[in-house]
Amino acid sequence: MTAAPYREQAARRAEYERWIEGAAPSAFGIRWFMGAGQWLANAALYRLPENLKLDASTRLLDIGCGRATLLRAVDDALGCEVAPVGLDFSxxxxxxxxxxxxxxxRGAGLVEGSATALPFRDGAFNLVTCGYVVKHLDxxxxxxxxxxVRRVLEPGGLAVVWEFGPTGNPRLDAWNYxxxxxxxxxxxxxxxxxxxxxxxRRLAAEAGFPYVRDANLRPFLLPPIPRASVLLGRPPEGFEGSL
Ligand SMILES: C[S@@+](CC[C@H](N)C(=O)[O-])C[C@H]1O[C@@H](n2cnc3c(N)ncnc32)[C@H](O)[C@@H]1O
Incomplete structure (x- = not known):
């Protein structure tokens, strides 16, 4: 990593630290969305275990896990044999x-680190989730x-990435920004x-993912901004499910 992007990432991280711990209304907002309000922000993800036919053998990494609320929900639903891992730089x-x-x-699985330099061995996980991180990245x-993500996924593993997306209306997008x-x-x-x-999808293909699909995750209840989502990986033989 060159010095300039490193500085930029350090600045973003400092920004997040200040924001998450702050006393401004938006700080209460982000803490609430990552915690008690998580279902409103990530309702579609609560159907992942069913829609991807996941079971207790799932080895989950959640990148940019925040308060790790989603990670707990998936682990509670599946009773994962291997404790899930949540990574965040904040x-x-x-x-x-x-x-x-x-x-x-699960507490032991909370790891400080950068989304662009994951501190895990090749093939360590069979499911990677990453929500609301990529809007900060060039x-x-x-x-x-x-x-x-591709490196830490085992063959047959899947990744789901989602983020706020554009509406197609420049004025509405300016407001959403x-x-x-x-x-x-x-x-x-x-x-x-x-x-x-x-x-x-294009960025995932450029990153070398052989399997790239729209995940079409729905619904997301709050905030009322569209989401873009992709399903990536090398699914097992015969997989025909959809999210
Ligand atoms: C908007 S929050 C979403 C948290 C969680 N994914 C959720 O859906 O509730 C984004 C999280 O990603 C983390 N994050 C952002 N950029 C990151 C990076 N480059 N590396 C690691 N974590 C990052 C932030 O610290 C923050 O906790």
Whole structure:
């Protein structure tokens, strides 16, 4: 990684630390969405175990896990034999996740690290999820993240990536950019990128994923901004399910 992108990532991380721990209304908002309000932000993901026919053999990595609420829900639904892992570059987010967690087995799986340089061995997971992270990354970093996701997935593993997407209406998009950057600096607003399903598919193909599909995740209840989502990986023989 060259010095400039590293500095940019450090700045983003500092921004998140300040934001997540802050006292501004938007800080309460982000803490609530990552915790009690998670179902409203990620309703579609609660159907993953059923829609992907997951079972207790699932070895899950959630990148940008925040308070790790989704990770807990999937583990509760599946009773994973191997404790799931949640990665985040924000210590503030991981502190909240550790506070929410009553299960020491899962608490041990909270890892500080960067989405673009995952501190895990090749093929360590068979399911990777990553929600609401890529809007902060430029295309090179999204490719770097997806190359890392491919590396840590075992053959036959799947990844699901979702993010706020564009509406197709420039004025509405301008409004949504402002909503999403609330409480963050103007430089963060300038860095935000809302990408379509097609753009995420292209970046995943460029990152070398042999299997790239629209995940068509629905519904997402709040905030009322469209989502783009992709399903990536090398599915097992005969897999014909859809999300
Ligand atoms: C909007 S929150 C979403 C949290 C969680 N995925 C959810 O859906 O509730 C984004 C999270 O990703 C983390 N994050 C953003 N960029 C990251 C990066 N480059 N590496 C690791 N974590 C990152 C932030 O610290 C934050 O906790």
């Amino acid at each position: 210590r503030a987010a991981l502190r909240l996740a550790a506070r929410d967690e009553r299960n020491p087995r 295309d090179d970093d999204v490719r770097a993240l997806l190359i890392e 402002r909503v999403l950057a609330t409480g963050q600096s103007s430089s963060d607003l300038a860095r935000l990128r809302l990408r379509s399903d097609a753009t995420l």
